[in-house]
Amino acid sequence: MLGEQGEVIGLDFTAAMLEVARQAERKAALTTPIIWQEADAMNLPYPDECFDGVTIGFGLRNLPDIDQGLREMRRVLKPGGRLVCLELSHPTWPVFRHGHKLFVRFAVPSIGNLSRRGERNYQWLSDSLQRFPGAAELADRMLQVGLKDVEVHRLSGGIAAIHKGIRC
Numbered sequence: 001m002l003g004e005q006g007e008v009i010g011l012d013f014t015a016a017m018l019e020v021a022r023q024a025e026r027k028a029a030l031t032t033p034i035i036w037q038e039a040d041a042m043n044l045p046y047p048d049e050c051f052d053g054v055t056i057g058f059g060l061r062n063l064p065d066i067d068q069g070l071r072e073m074r075r076v077l078k079p080g081g082r083l084v085c086l087e088l089s090h091p092t093w094p095v096f097r098h099g100h101k102l103f104v105r106f107a108v109p110s111i112g113n114l115s116r117r118g119e120r121n122y123q124w125l126s127d128s129l130q131r132f133p134g135a136a137e138l139a140d141r142m143l144q145v146g147l148k149d150v151e152v153h154r155l156s157g158g159i160a161a162i163h164k165g166i167r168c
C-alpha cells in the first residue's frame with residue numbers, strides 16, 4: 001500500500017522512453033502521480049535505504065553489469081524492503097529449452113532483418129538474452145548481493161521470470 005505520503009519514482013536513462021511512460025501514465029489515470037527521472041540504474045541518484053520497494057521490468061538484462069544493478073537497487077532499499085524483477089529468462093524443460101535457444105539465437109535476429117529500424121534492436125534482444133543468467137543463477141546472484149528470501153516465479157514455461165527478494 002502506498003499510503004497518503006507515499007511517492008512513486010519511475011527511472012530510465014532514455015528521455016524518449018520516459019515520454020512513452022508519461023503517455024502510459026496519462027492513459028492509466030492513476031490517483032498518485034509518478035515522478036519521472038532520467039538517470040542511470042548503474043548509479044542511482046538516491047541515498048542509501050530510502051525506498052520501501054524497488055521494481056524493474058525488462059531492464060536488468062540491458063544493464064552492462066547485472067550485479068552492479070542489483071547492488072544499487074539493494075543499496076536504496078530500506079532493510080526489509082522488497083525488490084521485484086520481471087525479466088526474460090530461459091526455459092528449463094530440455095526440449096523447450098533447446099528450441100527456445102535456437103529461436104533466440106537465429107529467429108529473433110531474422111525477425112529484425114525484416115525491418116531496417118528493428119535490425120539492431122532484435123540483435124540486441126538476442127545477444128542480451130543469450131548472455132543473461134538463467135532463473136536459478138539470477139536468484140543466486142540476488143542472494144550474493146545481500147538479498148534474502150529470494151523467490152522465483154517462472155512464467156510461460158520459463159521464457160520470463162519474476163524474482164523477488166528482501167533486503168537484509
Ligand SMILES: C[S@@+](CC[C@H](N)C(=O)[O-])C[C@H]1O[C@@H](n2cnc3c(N)ncnc32)[C@H](O)[C@@H]1O
Pocket residue numbers: 011012013014017039040041042056057058059062063064
Ligand atoms: C526493454 S525496455 C523496458 C522498458 C519498460 N521497463 C517496460 O517494461 O516497458 C528497457 C529500458 O531500460 C532502459 N535502460 C537500459 N539501461 C539503463 C540504465 N543503465 N539506466 C536506466 N535505464 C536503462 C532503456 O532505456 C529502456 O527504456
